[in-house]
Amino acid sequence: QKEVEQNSGPLSVPEGAIASLNCTYSDRGSQSFFWYRQYSGKSPELIMFIYSNGDKEDGRFTAQLNKASQYVSLLIRDSQPSDSATYLCAVNTNKAAGNKLTFGGGTRVLVKP
Amino acid sequence: ETGVTQSPTHLIKTRGQQVTLRCSSQSGHNTVSWYQQALGQGPQFIFQYYREEENGRGNFPPRFSGLQFPNYSSELNVNALELDDSALYLCASSLGSGGLYNEQFFGPGTRLTVL
Numbered sequence: 733q734k735e736v737e738q739n740s741g742p743l744s745v746p747e748g749a750i751a752s753l754n755c756t757y758s759d760r761g762s763q764s765f766f767w768y769r770q771y772s773g774k775s776p777e778l779i780m781f782i783y784s785n786g787d788k789e790d791g792r793f794t795a796q797l798n799k800a801s802q803y804v805s806l807l808i809r810d811s812q813p814s815d816s817a818t819y820l821c822a823v824n825t826n827k828a829a830g831n832k833l834t835f836g837g838g839t840r841v842l843v844k845p
Numbered sequence: 846e847t848g849v850t851q852s853p854t855h856l857i858k859t860r861g862q863q864v865t866l867r868c869s870s871q872s873g874h875n876t877v878s879w880y881q882q883a884l885g886q887g888p889q890f891i892f893q894y895y896r897e898e899e900n901g902r903g904n905f906p907p908r909f910s911g912l913q914f915p916n917y918s919s920e921l922n923v924n925a926l927e928l929d930d931s932a933l934y935l936c937a938s939s940l941g942s943g944g945l946y947n948e949q950f951f952g953p954g955t956r957l958t959v960l
Binding site: 736764766768774775776777778781820822824831832833834835836837838 | 886888889890893900901903937948953
């Protein structure tokens with residue numbers, strides 16, 4: 733079992749619709765969770781982070797965390813063509829191996845006009 | 846505020862050679878983490894430096910080594926390059942090495958091609 737799993741996609745979403753991205757993780761000791769957006773050929777850009785169970789909203793983005801189910805999600809409302817990118821879920825395990833981020837493989841999102 | 850910078854942008858090497866990649870952390874950040882991202886995959890943690898000391902290492906062989914300098918900039922060195930080392934190498938800076946808050950901000954990356 734991979735430490736952080738994401739559906740690779742592509743997730744095709746009409747412009748203006750809601751894109752829903754999911755991520756599961758295996759380490760129950762994980763403490764903080766991050767969503768990065770990565771355009772093709774570019775480096776990851778931090779868009780959201782969440783530490784507590786529940787929802788966290790920032791503009792058109794909402795992150796949801798359920799530690800009991802080891803599940804974190806990202807909703808993108810009013811999707812725009814500029815949202816077309818790969819979205820990476822990252823988990824901070826804060827263990828002796830360093831305060832590292834463990835990434836999923838990413839979900840590719842395509843927003844069609 | 847200055848963001849994370851990396852050099853060079855692109856690099857082509859042959860098998861067996863050695864390479865040094867450089868990273869300048871974001872202003873005010875004292876921790877640098879290095880990641881390797883192969884095509885179509887998520888970044889993989891190589892190691893982290895906090896106040897000039899290695900603060901954790903991922904599942905990479907010893908030929909991957911690093912340094913952090915007093916100004917918190919960092920180098921990643923890879924010896925005896927192999928074809929599989931071809932990847933995007935990402936540097937991320939953050940403030941502090943532990944605790945709950947570990948927001949890491951990435952530089953633009955160095956694209957390494959090994960022929």
